[in-house]
Amino acid sequence: MQASNNTLADAAAHHRTLWRWHFYAGLFVMPLLIVLAITGTLYCFQPQIEPWLYRDRMIVEAQVAPRLGHQALLAKAIASEPRGAAPTTAQIDTDPRRSAEFVFRLPSGESESVYVNPYTGAVLGTLSVEHRLMKQIRNLHRGLMLGKTGELVMELAGCWTLVMIGTGIALWWPKGRQTGGVWAPRLALRGRAWWRDVHAVGGIWLAIGAVFFVLSGLPWSGSWGKQFKALATSAELGYPKGAWGDAHVHSTKPPAAAAAHAQTDMHDMKMDDLPLPQTPWAVGLTPVPDGAPQEPGTARISLDAVVALAAAQGIADGYSIALPASEHGVYTVSYLPDDPRAERTLHVDQYSGKLLADIAYGDYGRVAQWISYGTSLHMGRYFGLANQIVCAAISLGLAAMAITGFVMWWKRRAGGALGAPARPARRAPMRAWRSGLTMLGVVFPLMGLTMLIVWVSDRLVFGRRAERASS
Template identity: 40%
Template sequence: MKQPTPSFYNLAWRWHFYAGLFVIPFLILLSLTGIVYLFKPQLDQLMYPELLQVPVAEQRLDADRQLALVRQAYPQATIRQYLPPAGEGRSAQFVLDQGGLQLNLFVDPYRGTLLGSQDAQGTLQAIARRLHGELMIGTLGDRLIELAAGWGIVLLVSGLYLWWPRGSSGAGGLWPRLASRGRLFWRDLHAVSGFWGALLLLFMLLTGMTWTGFWGAQFAGAWNHFPAAMWDAVPQSGLQARSLNSANRQTVAWAVETTPLPASDPHAGHKGQATGMAASTQGQVGLQRVVDTAAERGVQPGYSITLPWGETGVYSIALFADDPRNDATLHLDQYSGAVLADVRWKDYGPVARTVETGVMLHEGKLFGLANQLLMLGVCLLVLLSAVSGLVMWWQRRPQGRFGVPPLRHDLPRWKTAIVIMLLLGAAFPLVGASLLLIWGLDRLLFSRQGAASRLQEG
């Protein structure tokens, strides 16, 4: 007997479950690490008050004096960054490399006391950020996160169709039937949490995708542009500003990641350009001069200063602000102190402004506690939907097999869904490639199963 040819909908049904089993662990991990990072301000103050808070005194030590104290205490270390106090009663912070270990070193800016240090990659927030962005395994982890996020969007679209309320009653689709038990109870939890959290989850996935190493980099390269004239007279290092970011520390904003990183002129300090500027014994302008430049240029507190690396490196002042309208990225020649580049919100294009605003909403920073609580609600909805989906699969899986639950036959082929899935595959190349792979494997397995059935019947 000839076996029926499976429709695209039948294939999509199986893909939905297989992809769900792949994506759900990632969604759970992203939600849990996201909650940790979401409440970073509160958790940091709770966990490290002795490092972050200091008694206020009449006058602060300048940045050069603080730097000298750190160099005296860690003569073999390479100092990477300086974070001036973000406000009164707050400590200053240096980031340095010491024997292959990156340290956060905290300094009392009023008394010059070293308050303590922490492993920059071993803090709760650093671990949560690295897990959230790359699973702590580098490029491979970044690609897996990107693939999971892309498939999350596919699951979201297909899930909305599969669980969209049908009929006049919204019970089970718009709100759970709390009196139900067993599989129906878990089905309602999955449907309702997915339905009400769909748009917010889509927002979270899309804004998160902009930071990925493959799709995010392509997206930034295509849409994130600045006038070329901004860099015409600026010596360039051949690097991009994204080189200042790392897996555990965000220095520059997404909008400026693709901008050129300028280079310093090693002869600038000998051309009379540094007259009147405090310089170190290496010919660099002093760190305090860079702090003064930030103040003169109106950069708000909370910024970091990345110190020059090599003889052509630059000082980079970067504020990745909670309100992106306050973002600032400045690069200074290390010898003359001249400002080589100054990029602000006014220089961002429409796409960059949209993405930066979305990222701040994603991280719960734009509207303070209200924004944090909203994003917490999204994370909890994702967790509820993911866990209930796993329970549903476990309850309906074919006995003795790691397979897909029986297909529902009361649903018609959804042609619009086919078009949407093809468009998503084109928009997200990793998803498209995996979609083709799954389709090929599914066809191969289905044909073998069909052949086996025909042999048995024969």
């Protein structure tokens, strides 16, 4: 009898401990999850929203007349910009209904896009890169528009979502002879019990999608993501260092010698430093090669020649070209199609038109390949509109879970109290859970620090004052 009572007491302590961790994780994550869900859904539909929102600049009437050359269109854009504005990027799009877009760095330091009719050369207007709607939505999604601080907060939100999901699954797990409220909510229930069923069942259906969103988003985060990228690159799990430049395209030198040769042609600029809308995760930390030194006054090859070279390499549409920023710079072609296996990055000498580097998906390390797939799926690009709809459904479903969790909390809290589940009277034997949380804290150090803060606060601040509430 005593053993049976101890077993029941252990189970109750186990349940309440998990509930407390689920509560603290949810209390922090709920408002941020709503922001992530709404902004993520909107950004997922960027390809449809922006042409509709900025139709007067992005959309033109398709004509049978031939399009002007890219260099001629760039000249029209340059002529329309204020003195001191420098062209930085050309967007290449062969859709007959899309205007030509060129990005300029203004004397103020900000950037703006200039849109040109590809048939007539007429400048259709400009659009601030930093202040356009989708850029603001992306900034909200990544960092609440609060810079580095916001990025750290959103990174923590992602990590704590993993805790919330893990404890939520454990709390949902069917107990004894339970049959209802497992895979479908019991709609006949009323009050807080109804909200609990909707929250638990909805959460279990969304759990896999939520974990995928977190794991595919964290490599792009401002703190852990940068450290992970550096580690993956140095360990050649991201982009293999030796597959560079002429060593990759033509050389028969041994890998070590080829890598050393490639390093002599590079300066300190990395791909992430280029003014591109987005670069593949795998190549972000790879160096950008220098162009070959030339006699003063040597002419730069035209933008049309770079487009022709890209086409010869199998890149025909939907890519960006970063323009040389100095006499030592290069043209950089960045191609991020819906299918990550076709990703390409080309560096082209601005004077000779020589292909200095050709970085393809096959050159990525295994981890970087997985992240490329994850990014394409995360952004709703991999299988078109259906991918966008699936992402939107998961995102909005997670927002609904945050709302139902808030309602449950509001219904059970007594006026002015925090409403946290009471700490169990006895310590639950949860070695596996403690080990798992410890490992999570080691992998994500910033999260580990906050877990320690929560643990200390729970004992020193809230203590046993948290009211006991029934489950």
